Amino acid sequence: MPTGGGGIERQRRYSPILSKLVTGRDILWKLGYLVITGGVFMIDQTTKAWAVKRLRFDGDITVIPGLLNFAYATNTGVAFSMLDGHGDAGRWGLSAVALVAGVLVLYFFWRTPRTDDRVLGALALLLAGIAGNVTDRIRLGFVVDFIDVQFGSWHYPTFNVADMAIVIGAGLLIVDMFLSKKAEDRSQKTEVEG
Numbered sequence: 001m002p003t004g005g006g007g008i009e010r011q012r013r014y015s016p017i018l019s020k021l022v023t024g025r026d027i028l029w030k031l032g033y034l035v036i037t038g039g040v041f042m043i044d045q046t047t048k049a050w051a052v053k054r055l056r057f058d059g060d061i062t063v064i065p066g067l068l069n070f071a072y073a074t075n076t077g078v079a080f081s082m083l084d085g086h087g088d089a090g091r092w093g094l095s096a097v098a099l100v101a102g103v104l105v106l107y108f109f110w111r112t113p114r115t116d117d118r119v120l121g122a123l124a125l126l127l128a129g130i131a132g133n134v135t136d137r138i139r140l141g142f143v144v145d146f147i148d149v150q151f152g153s154w155h156y157p158t159f160n161v162a163d164m165a166i167v168i169g170a171g172l173l174i175v176d177m178f179l180s181k182k183a184e185d186r187s188q189k190t191e192v193e194g
Contacts, residue, residue: 026114033109033124040128041135044161048136051146051160060148069148073158076142091141098134102127118176125169132162 055061055072062069076090109123136143145158 029114030109030120033120036121037124037128037131040125040161040165041131044128044132044165045135047161048132048144048146051144055146066152067150069150070146071148071158073145073148074140074142075145075158091137095134095137098130098137102130102134105130116176118172118179122169122172122176125165125172129162129164129166129169132160132165136162 051070051072055070060069060071077094105123105127109120109127112119112123114120133143143160143162145160145163147160147164148158149156
């Protein structure tokens with residue numbers, strides 16, 4: 001490793017260990033995304049608590065007739081009630097899978113460069129959604145759903161804020177894959193032409 005002037009930036013170029021170091025600014029930036037994760041998680045848990053208290057006992061609320069209702073529902077399975085009805089084995093099995101998924105999301109979150117805001121935002125939303133639903137599953141044995149959307153006779157499965165966070169996060173990751181591929185293709189085309 002070279003000695004003398006140049007500071008930490010020069011040392012990072014020559015050292016594989018130092019090149020992987022994260023700066024305090026990187027950590028603060030990512031902690032900001034984790035604050036968003038916590039906020040989405042709290043909104044999810046608060047709206048579910050409201051749904052349990054208000055909708056379970058007082059009935060459904062029509063927000064926009066023929067389009068949006070708030071209706072209490074429980075889901076012991078996964079999306080669209082798949083794997084529903086497997087009792088405690090299903091509850092704990094799905095909880096374990098969700099916890100592993102949450103750990104993987106956190107791993108990729110910390111490995112993602114600070115400058116990749118789209119991926120960081122997507123992972124923050126995924127983490128919030130996973131945490132929201134696994135909290136319900138472990139605490140209650142089921143996930144509370146209450147947002148009910150319909151278009152005429154077509155009825156979408158009831159969902160919650162955590163589900164929305166997961167879908168938006170996954171959508172952002174898909175968009176990022178396409179945009180990254182497009183940028184990579186452009187870069188390769190420029191290299192071939194140049």
